[in-house]
Amino acid sequence: MAPGGSTYKEVLESHSTVTDYDIAMTKADTNLTPAKTTAGLGGKKGISSPNGVHELLECPVCTSLMYPPIYQCPSGHTLCSNCKSRVHNCCPTCRHELGDIRCLALEKVAESLELPCRYQSLGCHDIFPYYSKLKHEQQCRFHPYNCPYAGFECSVTGDIPTLVEHLKGDHKVDMHDGCTFNHRYVKSNPQEVENATWMLTVFNCFGKQFCLHFEAFQLGTAPVYMAFLRFMGDDNEAKKFSYSLEVGGNSRKLIWQGVPRSIRDSHRKVRDSQDGLIIQRNLALYFSGGDRQELKLRVTGRIWKESELWKDNGC
Ligand SMILES: [Zn+2]
Ligand SMILES: [Zn+2]
Ligand SMILES: [Zn+2]
Ligand SMILES: [Zn+2]
Numbered sequence: 001m002a003p004g005g006s007t008y009k010e011v012l013e014s015h016s017t018v019t020d021y022d023i024a025m026t027k028a029d030t031n032l033t034p035a036k037t038t039a040g041l042g043g044k045k046g047i048s049s050p051n052g053v054h055e056l057l058e059c060p061v062c063t064s065l066m067y068p069p070i071y072q073c074p075s076g077h078t079l080c081s082n083c084k085s086r087v088h089n090c091c092p093t094c095r096h097e098l099g100d101i102r103c104l105a106l107e108k109v110a111e112s113l114e115l116p117c118r119y120q121s122l123g124c125h126d127i128f129p130y131y132s133k134l135k136h137e138q139q140c141r142f143h144p145y146n147c148p149y150a151g152f153e154c155s156v157t158g159d160i161p162t163l164v165e166h167l168k169g170d171h172k173v174d175m176h177d178g179c180t181f182n183h184r185y186v187k188s189n190p191q192e193v194e195n196a197t198w199m200l201t202v203f204n205c206f207g208k209q210f211c212l213h214f215e216a217f218q219l220g221t222a223p224v225y226m227a228f229l230r231f232m233g234d235d236n237e238a239k240k241f242s243y244s245l246e247v248g249g250n251s252r253k254l255i256w257q258g259v260p261r262s263i264r265d266s267h268r269k270v271r272d273s274q275d276g277l278i279i280q281r282n283l284a285l286y287f288s289g290g291d292r293q294e295l296k297l298r299v300t301g302r303i304w305k306e307s308e309l310w311k312d313n314g315c
Helices: 023-031 035-040 051-056 104-111 130-139 160-170 267-272 281-288 306-314
Strands: 008-011 113-116 127-129 174-177 180-187 201-205 208-219 222-231 241-249 252-258 277-280 295-305
Touching: 051 104, 051 113, 104 113, 104 130, 113 130, 127 130, 160 174, 160 201, 180 201, 180 208, 208 241, 208 267, 208 295, 222 241, 222 252, 222 267, 222 281, 222 295, 241 277, 241 281, 252 277, 252 281, 277 281, 281 295, 295 306
Parallel strands: 008 252, 174 201
Antiparallel strands: 113 127, 180 295, 201 208, 208 222, 222 277, 241 252, 241 295
């Protein structure tokens, strides 16, 4: 993979990547569940979701489940706080003036409920206290993934097999079998860094799928190219893999070794954390050889499973 004889070799450290893993995970529970409600988490007083009570907790206006503060009109019609802010102080059910009356009884009932995860039909069979259900659902492994395609916002979600089909069919993404790759990226006008998001390639190996992104963007004031790998699955599984990328020319070489990031982390987030092989444009043009008018980069790489490497070394 890394033959001797290169006169210039630089191994980028995998910096600044660990800290921002947690941001997306903790964001979820700060919004809708005020601190006081978390007291109910460990409670043993659960009622196993009798349907009638569950229905009472559905906002009659938007049909979402209601979380504190839950409001009611003077006649007792309930609604969620989102809807309350939209109905101009007029009860949507009876048209009377709404006021600011909390429905504390219903909030208390909610606290005693236990409900199935909303992804039950996708395979999650866990039951949760009402106020920790939302938090779980953000992290639930059956939570559908967002489409990993970069370049424009794609709203398709689904499980991995669905997304693989979607990438092939709708985004015309290149699919490769195998754990090594050797790609050439050619661009005739390398001065155009804006909007130069290049195609994604998907690799099938170890029975899993990995997305190799290669693109150009402006890092601060410097135009750069960046290559990085994302894992089509959850973070805990992504961490079992490693990958390396090499790019070079003119007897120089850059090598990157990293851990693929889960596609739960957005493409943008990975890019902004610079968790990948970054090549300054000047160096990229130098690697390209010739008269620096055209970008011709050869990126090679390999994906491996960490445990297998240990096995190899152990023998
Ligand atoms: Zn509502
Ligand atoms: Zn009313
Ligand atoms: Zn779940
Ligand atoms: Zn898509």
